[in-house]
Amino acid sequence: MQVCSHLKVREFLKGGGTIVVRAFRAQTVEHRCASSLCRANDPQRMSHVNEAITLAQARTWVRAFTNRHSENFSVLTMVLPKALHSDFAAVYAFCRVADDLADETGNTPEARMRSLLLLRAFSQELFISVEEHAGTKSNEVKEGGGADKAKQWPHLFVALSDTIQRHQLTLGLFTDLLDAFMHDQRVRRYETWDQLIAYSAKSANPVGRLVLILGGHRPPREVAENAALFAASDHICTALQLANFWQDPRRDFIERDRIYLPLRDMGRSEEQLGEWMEEETPEARRLYADALRPLVDRTWGMFREGDAIFSTLNPDLHLAVRLFAAGGKAILRKIEAMDYRTLWARPRLGKIGKGLLIARAVLGLRL
Numbered sequence: 001m002q003v004c005s006h007l008k009v010r011e012f013l014k015g016g017g018t019i020v021v022r023a024f025r026a027q028t029v030e031h032r033c034a035s036s037l038c039r040a041n042d043p044q045r046m047s048h049v050n051e052a053i054t055l056a057q058a059r060t061w062v063r064a065f066t067n068r069h070s071e072n073f074s075v076l077t078m079v080l081p082k083a084l085h086s087d088f089a090a091v092y093a094f095c096r097v098a099d100d101l102a103d104e105t106g107n108t109p110e111a112r113m114r115s116l117l118l119l120r121a122f123s124q125e126l127f128i129s130v131e132e133h134a135g136t137k138s139n140e141v142k143e144g145g146g147a148d149k150a151k152q153w154p155h156l157f158v159a160l161s162d163t164i165q166r167h168q169l170t171l172g173l174f175t176d177l178l179d180a181f182m183h184d185q186r187v188r189r190y191e192t193w194d195q196l197i198a199y200s201a202k203s204a205n206p207v208g209r210l211v212l213i214l215g216g217h218r219p220p221r222e223v224a225e226n227a228a229l230f231a232a233s234d235h236i237c238t239a240l241q242l243a244n245f246w247q248d249p250r251r252d253f254i255e256r257d258r259i260y261l262p263l264r265d266m267g268r269s270e271e272q273l274g275e276w277m278e279e280e281t282p283e284a285r286r287l288y289a290d291a292l293r294p295l296v297d298r299t300w301g302m303f304r305e306g307d308a309i310f311s312t313l314n315p316d317l318h319l320a321v322r323l324f325a326a327g328g329k330a331i332l333r334k335i336e337a338m339d340y341r342t343l344w345a346r347p348r349l350g351k352i353g354k355g356l357l358i359a360r361a362v363l364g365l366r367l
Helices: 034-040 041-050 055-068 073-078 084-105 110-136 139-144 154-167 171-186 192-205 205-214 226-246 249-256 270-278 284-312 315-337 352-364
Strands: none
Touching: 055 084, 055 154, 084 110, 084 154, 084 171, 084 205, 110 154, 110 171, 154 205, 171 192, 171 205, 192 205, 192 226, 205 226, 205 315, 226 249, 226 284, 226 315, 249 270, 270 284, 284 315
8 A cells, every 4th residue: 555655655664664665776778776867868878678568578577677676575466466466566666766766866956957857758758658558649749759769668668558558547646656756856845744744645645546446446536435445545655654754864864855854843943953963862862752752643643544444445455555554553663662763763674573564464463
């Protein structure tokens, strides 16, 4: 469900269960990272991969890509209908590649601009591929010549376009995710809880909604009775995204120059956070814990609201959604157990903890 982090997804149960799809590492031309992004997006270098790609080849590619870059995807496939494995892999690969384009070019203003350009090109390729798959290429695309340019991610979009068409997935959910990644290039500080909720509505909730649609639940605009189900999904996904923020503020600040803590609501400043990170004192621990505790409590409330999902959720999705939600809840428990010291230490689940979550989900125990 985020099933979603966001699914940004950030990664299923990675470091404790949030889905924020993290940067991938690979050596092939179609998924280079960091310093190789410019070369990987050179159309001349990509021309040789634009031969006709069959759906079977594309599905094999996204499955291999996903298994290679998510140690937990094999667990997820164990609790999902086999017929949906390639579809979930295509959606995951989309999120993973977009996340890398957003985060792996660097942290300078020039790098953020580069990420924006890469994300816009990625978005254009999404629209072109979907239109080509449906046989409805627009005049704008034809005249602009976009469809004739070498594609950067041909296997991904052949597989994803087929998934989108067969399941009638809402294209806006994919563009919302890309909007969130682009937003990250422009906005690096948040002042209020409401700002984070608005960000999560695009960075996390769309993944949960995609999962619901893949599982056979049509969106509320088509089936009004599903409004409560999709709202519960949004609560879980947003809670997962927030749990990820509370889990790892130090890395966000140091490595990405981003603060996903609502500073005004916390009554704290960026300068204070920087000073506290440099020296962990009893007073700093107390002040930070006093500020983070209410945020964790509110996140627990969102998880509780999301629990309503299981009363109407397709049984085929129960285990996967329980695992997603359980991972986020486990992280909140870890944060509480360490007295909210996430500014100095990152809570994470070990293999035993993850195994217990899986066992409890399979046995249908309360998580």
